[in-house]
Amino acid sequence: MSPFSFRRAQRSxxxxxxxVTGASGTIGQALGRRLTAAGAVVVGLDLAPRGDEGFEVLACDITDEESTAGAVxxxxxxxxxxxxxxNNAGIGGPAPAALAPGAEVRRQLEINLLGAWRVTAACVDALVASRGRVVMVTSRMAVMQLPLAAAYGASKRALVAYADALRLELGTHVSVTCVYPSAVRSPIHDSTQAAGLSLEGMSTYESLEGVVDAxxxxxxxxxxxxxxxxxxxxAVEFWLSRHLPVVTDRIVLRTLASRTRAGAFGxxxxxxxxxxxxxPASEATR
Known part of the structure; x- marks a missing residue:
């Protein structure tokens, strides 16, 4: 059995x-359809429902308290x-750690962290009543940061910290799971690519189906x-990042240097x- 799979008993x-939040996006829509096909009753939240998701999706701005409360x-x-x-809703975007945080950084933190926090808080009473479950769709970047996308990694690491606190507070009644996918091809990467900061070659894309399975x-x-x-x-990256972070740091640093010198960010x-x-030193001193 592979280290990332788990063959535990499953309920119907x-x-x-x-x-499901972010229900009109790539992962959210695929997940909602999968669960609906299996017999679940699914309702989604999304800033801009398309109407063709295959299940009910309500318009909701998770950055707004009133919108979130009403939609939930x-x-x-x-x-x-x-x-x-x-909690699947999330966005990415260019945000180098060496530059001062601006609107892009605040936007990612607002949606990826605080949006999930708002929705969860609005659902707590219902989840406690059913002894339910919260699943946080985080990211491999929550444990292994990549350069030039600091806001995304920071927001996802903070989301894991929030999940840990929630687990401690609600653990007698509600279970909390964090899922750590790598990159999936979707419009979430468009703004980063448009800024010339594509992490193609820095991160390996994985299949949408595998992420939805997990x-x-x-x-x-x-x-x-x-x-x-x-x-x-x-699973290997997760273990190394938790137990031997210096190893993953070196791998990322070498990859960044190689990509940069090849002109990836020119x-x-x-x-x-x-x-x-x-x-090279000769160029840097010109």
Whole structure:
């Protein structure tokens, strides 16, 4: 059995009441359809529902208190309670750690961390009543940071910290699982690519199906796991990042140097400092 898979007893999805955030996006829509096909009753939240998701999706701005409270209240009415909350909504974007935080950094923290916090808080009473479960879709970058995307990694690491605190507060009644996918091809990477900071070559894309498998199992397994990786490579990276972080740091640093010297970030204004620091000494002194 691979190190990232788990073959624990699973409950039936039939009749399970599930709320999914970011439900019109790549992962959220695929997850909602998978659970619906298995017999679960799924309601989604999204800033801009498309209408073709295959399950009910309510308009909700998770950065806004009133919008979140109203949408969650309506979702719980439609579901008749709540068994599983999947905090999947998230965004990425260019945010080098060496530059002062601006609107892009605040946007990612607001959605990836505080948005999940708002939705969860609005669902706590329903989850406690059902002895339910929260599944946080975090990221491999929560444990192994990549350069030039500091806001995303910071927001996802903070989301794990929030999940840990939630587990301690609600653990007598509600289980909390964090799932750690790597990159999946989706529009979440568009703004980073547009800024010339694509992490292509720094991170390995994985299949959407594998990520949805891991999240689905996390929803259905009888005895919840604390942390779930989605691939064998991800399991190794997760272990190394937790126990031998100096090893993963060296791997990322070498990869960044190689990519930079190959011209990967040559046209990116936000990466000018990185490019200059990795230039040969003869060029740097010109």
């Amino acid at each position: 999805a039939v009749g399970l009441r599930v709320l 209240e309506r979702a719980l009415e439609l579901l008749g309670g709540l068994d599983v909350l999947v 999240i689905t199992r996390s929803c259905l397994v009888v005895r919840a796991r604390r942390d779930v990786t989605t691939t064998a490579k991800g 046209d990116a204004e936000l990466a000018a400092g990185v490019v200059a620091r990795h230039a």
